[in-house]
Amino acid sequence: MNALLLSAWFGHLRILQILVNSGAKIHCKSKDGLTLLHCAAQKGHVPVLAFIMEDLEDVALDHVDKxxxxxxHRAAEHGQLDALDFLVGSGCDHSVKDKEGNTALHLAAGRGHVAVLQRLVDIGLDLEEQNAVSLRPCMAAAWTATLDCVRGPLGWEAPNALTQVAKALPDCGSP
Incomplete structure (x- = not known):
């Protein structure tokens, strides 16, 4: 992480502006492929997101990390509802899947972020979308024991979701 990425990560808008005005390279990435947008979104720094989107040129809204x-995805995974709303308002692609086939719903469900899940359901993300190992978001919530997600926005009763998780897991054989 360089100074520019750290400014976005910690939400130091004024420092970010000074670095940019001093000629810092705005299209930098961390070793994990995180951009300024990833850093600000993951930590929920909406003013930083607004500066990046409104004042910087050629920033790819849907750039992917490693x-x-x-x-x-990062905003959903880390429960950053305001950042998620900002990115939706900026026109981000809701349908992108990560390398494991996870949508933002899978990531939010797996971490138990009920408010984010509700927003994702409200904007129309597909509750039946499966990731690379055939898990749907409700199964990800049940798998990680985030039953408030399963009962709430995902609309499944816990016993049903747990049964679905058990069916989705490969047969490991007896010990």
Missing amino acids: LGRTAF
């Missing part, structure tokens, strides 16, 4: 995740 895991294949966009800033939208």
Whole structure:
């Protein structure tokens, strides 16, 4: 992480502006492929996101990191509802899947972010979308024991979701 990325990560808008005005390279990436947008979205720094989108040129809204995740994925995974709303308002692609086939719904469900899940459901993300190992978001929530997600925005009862998880897992054989 360089000074520019760290400014976005910690939400130091004024420092970010000074660095940019001093000629810092705005299209930098961390060793994990995180851009300024990824850093600000993951930490929920909406003023930083607004500066990046409104004042910087040629910033790719749907750029993916080494895991294949966009800033939208990062905001959902880390429960950053305001950042998620900002990215949706900026026109990000909601349908992008990461390298494991996860949508933003899978990531938010797996971490138990109920408010983010509700927003993702409200904007129309597909509850039946499967990732690379055939798990749907409700199964990701059940797998990680985030039953509030399963009962709430995902609309499944916990026993049903847990049964679905068990069916989705490969047969490991007896010990």
